[in-house]
Amino acid sequence: MRTYLLEIKYEFLKALRLPAYSLPTLLFPVLFYLFFGVMFGAKQTGSVNMATYLVATYGTFGVIGAALFGFGVSVAVERGQGWLEQKRTTPMPIAAYFVSKLAMAMIFSAIIVTMLFIVGTTVGDVVMPLTTMAKLFGVLVLGSITFCAFGLALGFLAGPNSAAPIVNLIYLPMAFLSGLWLPIAFLPKPIQEIALWLPPYHFSQLALRTIGASRGEPIALNVGAMIVATLLFGAIAYLGYRRDEGKLYG
């Protein structure tokens, strides 16, 4: 237990001392939200105003970013440095390594969502009862798990230098196509069809459901898609981990 807590503590310190990595992850969602959410905030989209709608989708966007960068890129980099292998020579439970990174991604997610709530209600036109906020917060932070699995899979497949560009190449288009920047209904029909196959879309629908702005698909479809994605990425990550074990080093 002590090892787990220490691992989380030092994971957090590492992130704090690398503001070049942690600040963009924390601030980009809020900056984007300030631009779109506050500017078009008073407009109505479906049953809620844009400011409220976009808190849910930029929250989704931010949580995914924290998972892909905090988890995926850091695993790829530490694998490349031999740090993961150094840890595996110790009796440390290997789970502690991954649990601490998951905890970090969730802490980052919680910070991002909280900042969005604050900005949305002070600068923007967000009107949301506290119980709704709590629900949205819970869905967003929990959904982080799926994208940590995604990040982990990328972390084991990508090289230490290519991980960050690969994550950007996947993350940004996927976020746009899933309707995280602009409401999905604003996007052309073919893109809406594609979105159905993207995990962030289903994550955003679960978030939007808490504020009554989802597209009304059965909840089982969204939850099912998230679970399938988690298992799939988890399996890929596991294969990557095993592949590392069999690797020949000179």
Place this chain on the structure above:
Amino acid sequence: MIAAQFTSVQKQYGMVEALKGLDLTIRQGELLALLGANGAGKTTAVRLLLGLAKPTSGEVRVFGGDPRDARTRTRIGAVLQSARVPETLRVREHIHLFSSYYPNPMPMDEVIAAAGLQGLERRKFGELSGGQQKRVLFALAICGNPDLLILDEPTVGLDVEARRALWKQIRAFIAGGKSVLLTTHYLAEAEALADRVVVLHHGNVVAEGTPQEIKGDSATLEDAFVEMIA
């Protein structure tokens, strides 16, 4: 007393047979130097000893246990070849974290002293020189109070002074009755430190003995080694 033992260990990576039935014993209290050209199987042997890989056939035992079992690894410490650790954590923090993995870690001050890191406790890893970084890795390897220390080319890239300093620390570790497996490309290092030398070539042991015995009539261990693997 035996610290670690390989019994007819064969390790296959795809088409490559890295070890071809290796038999090897590390006795308690000795420093065994494992020599060999690149690709001879040294690193494979180290990885098996640390539980990072599994033998294709045969058996690896460390203090009677399987190194793939975490309990066995409580008695092993290792400096891996070219390992780097996160640069933004301080020396003391790294040691603190690694000590927490072991049931009976050494006190922090002893680790710092044994690795020659006095005065650097609060420095971040990324701010240290190459020699100082190696000493931090050495500290991480010994902080769990291991009985077997595995050093995979620990002095690569160090200047003479830093290398000699690390030798001194390795000798101090052995003096406590503990065992060391050292792989190295510097044959003078093996000559200076080893009680026993094992030469690997293409996954087989081709020579075994004290540095004196291996040297035979050759002027240096290096001459004997070059002749052996020619």
